[in-house]
Amino acid sequence: MQETFSHSPNILAEPIEKRVGKNVLRAAPQVSVIVPAYNVAEYIAETLDSALAQTFTNYEIIVVNDGSPDTDNLETVLQPFYDKIIYLKQKNGGAAAARNAGIAAARGSLLAFLDGDDVWYAEKLASQTAFLAASDYEMIYCDALLFGEPLYDGKTFMQTAPSDGKVTPESLLEGRCNVLTSANIVTKNAVVKYGLFDPKAFRVEDFELWFRLCKCGVKIGYQKKVMLKYRIRAGSLTGSNVAKAERSIAALETVKDRNKLTESESKAWCNQMRAAEAELDLEKGKNNLASGNFAEARVNFAAANRHYRKLKLKALMWSLKISPHLVLNLFKKLRPVEFSYITTNNSQK
Numbered sequence: 001m002q003e004t005f006s007h008s009p010n011i012l013a014e015p016i017e018k019r020v021g022k023n024v025l026r027a028a029p030q031v032s033v034i035v036p037a038y039n040v041a042e043y044i045a046e047t048l049d050s051a052l053a054q055t056f057t058n059y060e061i062i063v064v065n066d067g068s069p070d071t072d073n074l075e076t077v078l079q080p081f082y083d084k085i086i087y088l089k090q091k092n093g094g095a096a097a098a099r100n101a102g103i104a105a106a107r108g109s110l111l112a113f114l115d116g117d118d119v120w121y122a123e124k125l126a127s128q129t130a131f132l133a134a135s136d137y138e139m140i141y142c143d144a145l146l147f148g149e150p151l152y153d154g155k156t157f158m159q160t161a162p163s164d165g166k167v168t169p170e171s172l173l174e175g176r177c178n179v180l181t182s183a184n185i186v187t188k189n190a191v192v193k194y195g196l197f198d199p200k201a202f203r204v205e206d207f208e209l210w211f212r213l214c215k216c217g218v219k220i221g222y223q224k225k226v227m228l229k230y231r232i233r234a235g236s237l238t239g240s241n242v243a244k245a246e247r248s249i250a251a252l253e254t255v256k257d258r259n260k261l262t263e264s265e266s267k268a269w270c271n272q273m274r275a276a277e278a279e280l281d282l283e284k285g286k287n288n289l290a291s292g293n294f295a296e297a298r299v300n301f302a303a304a305n306r307h308y309r310k311l312k313l314k315a316l317m318w319s320l321k322i323s324p325h326l327v328l329n330l331f332k333k334l335r336p337v338e339f340s341y342i343t344t345n346n347s348q349k
Helices: 045-050 071-082 095-105 124-133 169-173 188-192 205-213 241-258 264-288 294-309 311-322 325-333 336-347
Strands: 017-020 031-037 059-066 086-090 111-115 138-145 184-187 220-231
Touching: 031 095, 031 124, 031 184, 031 220, 045 059, 045 071, 059 071, 059 095, 059 205, 059 220, 071 188, 095 111, 095 124, 095 205, 111 124, 111 188, 124 138, 124 220, 169 188, 169 205, 169 264, 184 188, 188 325, 205 241, 241 294, 241 336, 264 294, 264 325, 294 311, 294 325, 311 325
Parallel strands: 031 059, 031 111, 059 086, 138 220
Antiparallel strands: 017 086, 111 184, 138 184
16 A cells, blocks of 8 residues: 555655654554644644543554744654654645655554644544444544634534535535544545545645545545534634635635536535635625725625625615724624634734
8 A cells, every 4th residue: 555655746755754653553553643733833732642542542643744833842842742653754845745744654544634733532533433433434524612712612613614414525515514624534545545635735635635535436424523622723824714715715716626527516616606705705894894994894795795685784884884983893892702803813914
């Protein structure tokens, strides 16, 4: 299997450094946990503690330093973990390249991806391996508790990005099923067979792979069970709601560019693209409102309402024209957490 993909064009280069801890399982494990590390020195100890606390024990942990600018701090934090992990260091290539390097080094028949700032619950691997073994799925994912930002604290991922019904190319395109990377476990054979993560699909490499796997016939299922904590960080690439909407559009554009869509997939793609563009206009409107750019906010809300057709948005546009500062003050008063979240992200751009 190693020869099959170690020279794949999606694995950009050999690691600069590879270190195998003395307590890493010598026999091939069932699961390889792959942790890309880029500017996560502040969080990765908690992440690795959660991985090492799993009740399931037949696994290895591969940490991939993707040319992180915080390498000195990262390697200081990793000192207590070196005996228990496989550590790879490579030149920066992005999240896809980091995960692919981890896959190339993985010995397990199953892959579990864990971002370097997320936190697994202790039963995550045990529950998922058992669920996978009892099914005919090749990939499954679970729900997650959101944390790190007051706007989302206490909500679950599936409350904000649901999974309902069968996972199909259409349901992925339309957002009826949504896969969180740190929540899934997948057979290595499936990922290798269909080409690994695409480093050119910047910021949307995960969605692009899940869609490609599903379209190629890989059966994907899910558990509506919270088994991890997913960290939301203001100012990160996906932290703001504008960034999330932009990422949705980029993901849709990427899968269309890379795949020949069926008629039903094309219909789903068009429906979701209209919704994603409207969501982006809506979030831009909120950002412009919070920044006092009232004219731009009205333009954004008008564009969004061509899709939503809501009286509430129409009233908002009218109010912005008549008394914009009153609207801004009401936004601050009635939605203080959301207002704070927007202004925090704006200040970190």
